[in-house]
Amino acid sequence: xxxxxxxxxxxxxxxLRIVDVAVIGGTxxxxxGVAMRAAAAGHHVTIGSRDAGRGAETAAKAGERVGAALDGxxxxxxxxxxxxxxxxxxxxPYDGQAEIYRSxxxxxxxxxxxxxxxxxxATAVGGRPWQVLRPWHGSAAEQAQAILGSGPRxxxxxxxxxxxxxxxxxxxxxxxxxxxxxxxxxxxxxxSLIDEIPGMRWVDCGRxxxxxxxxxxxxxxxxxxxxxxxxxxxxxxxxxxAWGASS
Amino acid sequence: xxxxxxxxxxxxxxxLRIVDVAVIGGTxxxxxGVAMRAAAAGHHVTIGSRDAGRGAETAAKAGERVGAALDGxxxxxxxxxxxxxxxxxxxxPYDGQAEIYRSxxxxxxxxxxxxxxxxxxATAVGGRPWQVLRPWHGSAAEQAQAILGSGPRxxxxxxxxxxxxxxxxxxxxxxxxxxxxxxxxxxxxxxSLIDEIPGMRWVDCGRxxxxxxxxxxxxxxxxxxxxxxxxxxxxxxxxxxAWGASS
Numbered sequence: 001x002x003x004x005x006x007x008x009x010x011x012x013x014x015x016l017r018i019v020d021v022a023v024i025g026g027t028x029x030x031x032x033g034v035a036m037r038a039a040a041a042g043h044h045v046t047i048g049s050r051d052a053g054r055g056a057e058t059a060a061k062a063g064e065r066v067g068a069a070l071d072g073x074x075x076x077x078x079x080x081x082x083x084x085x086x087x088x089x090x091x092x093p094y095d096g097q098a099e100i101y102r103s104x105x106x107x108x109x110x111x112x113x114x115x116x117x118x119x120x121x122a123t124a125v126g127g128r129p130w131q132v133l134r135p136w137h138g139s140a141a142e143q144a145q146a147i148l149g150s151g152p153r154x155x156x157x158x159x160x161x162x163x164x165x166x167x168x169x170x171x172x173x174x175x176x177x178x179x180x181x182x183x184x185x186x187x188x189x190x191x192s193l194i195d196e197i198p199g200m201r202w203v204d205c206g207r208x209x210x211x212x213x214x215x216x217x218x219x220x221x222x223x224x225x226x227x228x229x230x231x232x233x234x235x236x237x238x239x240x241x242a243w244g245a246s247s
Numbered sequence: 248x249x250x251x252x253x254x255x256x257x258x259x260x261x262x263l264r265i266v267d268v269a270v271i272g273g274t275x276x277x278x279x280g281v282a283m284r285a286a287a288a289g290h291h292v293t294i295g296s297r298d299a300g301r302g303a304e305t306a307a308k309a310g311e312r313v314g315a316a317l318d319g320x321x322x323x324x325x326x327x328x329x330x331x332x333x334x335x336x337x338x339x340p341y342d343g344q345a346e347i348y349r350s351x352x353x354x355x356x357x358x359x360x361x362x363x364x365x366x367x368x369a370t371a372v373g374g375r376p377w378q379v380l381r382p383w384h385g386s387a388a389e390q391a392q393a394i395l396g397s398g399p400r401x402x403x404x405x406x407x408x409x410x411x412x413x414x415x416x417x418x419x420x421x422x423x424x425x426x427x428x429x430x431x432x433x434x435x436x437x438x439s440l441i442d443e444i445p446g447m448r449w450v451d452c453g454r455x456x457x458x459x460x461x462x463x464x465x466x467x468x469x470x471x472x473x474x475x476x477x478x479x480x481x482x483x484x485x486x487x488x489a490w491g492a493s494s
C-alpha cells in the first residue's frame with residue numbers, strides 16, 4: 001500500500017541499533033570530543049581513563065554538554081563493557097599507545113571493533129607535531145593490532161579531525177574520515193557511526209596497512225594550520241559523494 | 248581617476264609574465280598533461296625526453312590538442328632552456344628519478360625553480376602502486392634537492408593530481424595541489440602557475456621535508472580509487488578559500 005507511506009507521518013531516522021562505545025583516553029581533548037559526538041548520536045558511551053574517578057568526572061562533564069548520560073570508569077573496565085558487539089575507540093598520544101593497549105588487551109572482547117586514532121607524531125620523542133615517526137609495525141594502528149592479537153578487529157581512522165571541531169557540538173564537522181582496516185565489516189560499522197556525526201563522511205582507504213599513509217596526515221594538517229595561522233584545516237576526498245559504497 | 252576604472256573596459260587577466268616551463272619526462276602521461284595545461288595558460292613550454300625526437304613529436308601532439316606551439320627536445324636542453332627565471336617540472340617515475348636528475352644537474356640554472364612531482368611508489372621495486380617506499384633522504388623531493396645541490400630551488404607538488412584529469416582539457420581539475428618547499432618565493436611562484444589551471448588551487452604545506460607526508464598521498468588515492476573502482480579521487484583542504492595567503 002504505497003499510499004500509506006505518503007500519509008504524512010515522519011519516518012524515524014534510520015539507525016541499526018544503539019552501540020556500546022568505550023572511549024579509551026576519553027579524558028583527552030580528542031577522546032572527549034568523540035565521546036560527546038557518539039553520545040549526541042544516541043549511543044551508550046563509557047569514557048575510560050587511567051583513573052576511574054577522572055573517567056567518571058569527565059563523563060559527567062560530557063553529559064552536561066550533550067544532555068545525555070555517559071558513564072566513566074577505568075580503561076580496562078570501559079573496554080570490557082563494550083563487549084563483542086561494541087566499539088572501542090582509542091584516542092591516546094603515540095608515546096602512551098603501546099602501554100594503553102597492553103593494559104586493555106585482556107579486556108577487549110574477541111570480535112570487538114577497535115577504532116585506533118593514533119598518529120605517530122614526533123612529539124612522542126620530543127620532536128615537533130608536524131614531524132612523524134615510522135612505527136616498527138609500519139603504522140600505529142598495526143602496532144595496536146599486533147598487541148591485541150587477531151581477535152579484535154582494528155580500524156584506523158580519525159587522524160584528520162581536530163579535537164576543537166569535534167567538541168564544537170553546535171557545528172558540523174567539515175572533513176572526511178579516512179578509514180583503513182583489513183576487516184570490511186568492521187570498517188563499515190565504524191563508517192556508519194562516522195556518518196551519524198553531522199558533516200562527517202567516511203572514505204574506505206583500503207587495508208589496515210594504508211594507515212602508514214593516513215596517520216601522518218595529522219602532521220600535514222598541523223603544518224598547514226601553522227602556515228596559515230589557522231586551526232581548522234581538514235580533508236575532503238573529491239568525488240566521494242558520487243561513488244556509493246566501496247566494494 | 249577612479250572613474251576611468253569603471254568605464255566599462257574589460258581588464259585583462261592578471262598575469263605576472265609568461266614563464267618558460269620545461270617539462271622533464273613530458274612524454275609520460277602526467278608530464279604530457281602538465282605541459283598542455285601550462286601551454287593552455289599561455290606559457291612557453293618545452294617538453295623534454297631522453298630522446299630529443301620523441302620530445303619534439305610529443306610537443307607537436309600537445310600543440311595540436313591545445314592550439315598553441317610547444318617545443319620538444321632532450322631533457323638537458325629543455326632544462327637549460329628554462330634558464331634562471333624559468334620553471335623546470337620533473338614528472339618521472341621514482342625508479343628513474345635519480346638518474347634523470349643527474350642527467351640534468353649541469354643544465355638547471357642556479358636559482359631556477361624545480362617542481363618535483365615524484366611519488367616513491369613501491370612499483371619502483373616491483374611492488375604495488377598503493378605501497379610506498381621511504382627514500383633515503385626522507386622524500387623523493389629531498390633526494391632531488393640533494394642531487395641538484397643548493398642552487399636550484401626544489402618545490403614538491405602535484406602528487407594528488409591524476410594524469411587523466413590533467414589531460415581532460417575541457418574539464419576543470421577538481422583537486423588541491425599540496426606544495427612543500429624551503430624557499431617561500433619559489434613555492435609562491437609555482438602556486439601562481441597552479442592557480443592559473445581552472446579548478447586547481449594550491450595549498451602551502453610548509454617546508455620541503457613535508458613532502459615525506461605529501462608524496463605518499465598518491466598511494467592513498469590509488470587505494471581509494473581501487474576500493475571504489477573509480478579513477479578520479481582527489482584531495483581538497485577544507486577551509487583554504489577563507490585563509491588568504493600563507494605567512
